[in-house]
Amino acid sequence: MNERLTAVREWMLKNGFFGLVVPRADEFQGEYVAPSAERLAWLTGFTGSAGEAVIFLDRAFLFVDGRYTLQAQKETDEKQITVIQTPDGQAADWLFAALPQGAVIGYNSWLYTPSKVNKMKAAGGKNSAVFTPVPVDPIDLLWQDRPLNGGGWAVALPKRFTGLDSTSKIADITAALGIDQDDALLLTNPESVMWILNVRGNDIPYIPLVQSFGILYKSGTFQWFVDTNKITDSVRKQLSPLVETVPMSAFAQVLDVLAAQHAKVCLDTTNCSAWAYDRLTDGGAVVHDKEDPCLIRKACKNITERNGAV
Incomplete structure (x- = not known):
């Protein structure tokens, strides 16, 4: 996982992003996702059904709810990722409120609802942080052995x-x-x-x-x-x-x-x-x-x- 985090950070640095948020979600906003949409697991190793990673250039956090605290700690590298428990398994507002002045945070707009995006923007607004959609998800670029979209006939x-x-x-x-x-x-x-x-x-x-x-x-x-x-x-x-x-x-x-x-x-x-x-x-x-x-x-x-x- 260290190599994957490093590769994502290199992409962030090249494209002007201080941070990247990665939820366990797909474009259909359902609770369950196809193997090809398991971006959070690919990046962090965490395989639970709910969670969100926040990757900065110098730190990384994984937010999970109470069901997955122990599992997340076992599946991730504690030297690379700090696991934090929150009630909803989503990044806490205090993290975005503590961003450096003018930090640019990227997100895949297919993976978030409008209300969640607005919530992140409001939390980071205190420090004029900018939340902007990434032109392409870096995980999709870097995931070389990504499974094909499955499913058979309707x-x-x-x-x-x-x-x-x-x-x-x-x-x-x-x-x-x-x-x-x-x-x-x-x-x-x-x-x-x-x-x-x-x-x-x-x-x-x-x-x-x-x-x-x-x-x-x-x-x-x-x-x-x-x-x-x-x-x-x-x-x-x-x-x-x-x-x-x-x-x-x-x-x-x-x-x-x-x-x-x-x-x-x-x-x-x-x-x-x-x-x-x-x-x-x-x-x-x-x-x-x-x-x-x-x-x-x-x-x-x-x-x-x-x-x-x-």
Whole structure:
């Protein structure tokens, strides 16, 4: 791990960063991440499910909650990394408040929610510290044996298991969009995308997800941003005719179009990346921060789902 910390610090020094924050997170803001997203473990050796590292040019800290204090101490090099326990396993405000005047701290904006970024900026503001997204995550550059994104093909669930077809779910959510006069709903939680499309996958161990995003428009059409290689012809046939599968590589471009149109976009910022939020707002979109409307509907099981659970 010493070599990895050294390599990251060399990148920081070359690019003008005093510090770098590294959470255990991915672009989908879920509790579980794919092996290819285990950046915190690669850098520090810590393999717990929650934690955050703060790497300075001369020091390094790993923040964990009470579940992982002993594990973190065993898995990391105490000469290189100081383990600190906090209630939420995130970097404490006092650390950012003690930064040198004008220090520049980098973060991967795909891995943080807007509220977390704002919290870090507020803590470091006392010393005029600057928190800025890195142009590219240095860990992604340095991780030579990084696992490929896993997962197999997507699987469509028939109505006899779900009780409602995807078209009915899309119509229901679209009606809610009309009440609030939003132009589009951005779904960044793959669980919600799976629910509305009646699809499952295996991108994450033990969780039946296809890692993906979705945009539902007020017209009732739905764009599914996904690795299209995972979508078989049989799944395409079972998708609602309202659904268009779009390569994940087009996601940024579509957000830019919404922004240029000054669209009103409904978005749950509690599980949205700062990258997506900034992409919309910086480009001119009006973001309405609201709870993901799929969550309550997914929680309220219909009769078919209740019978299937018995």
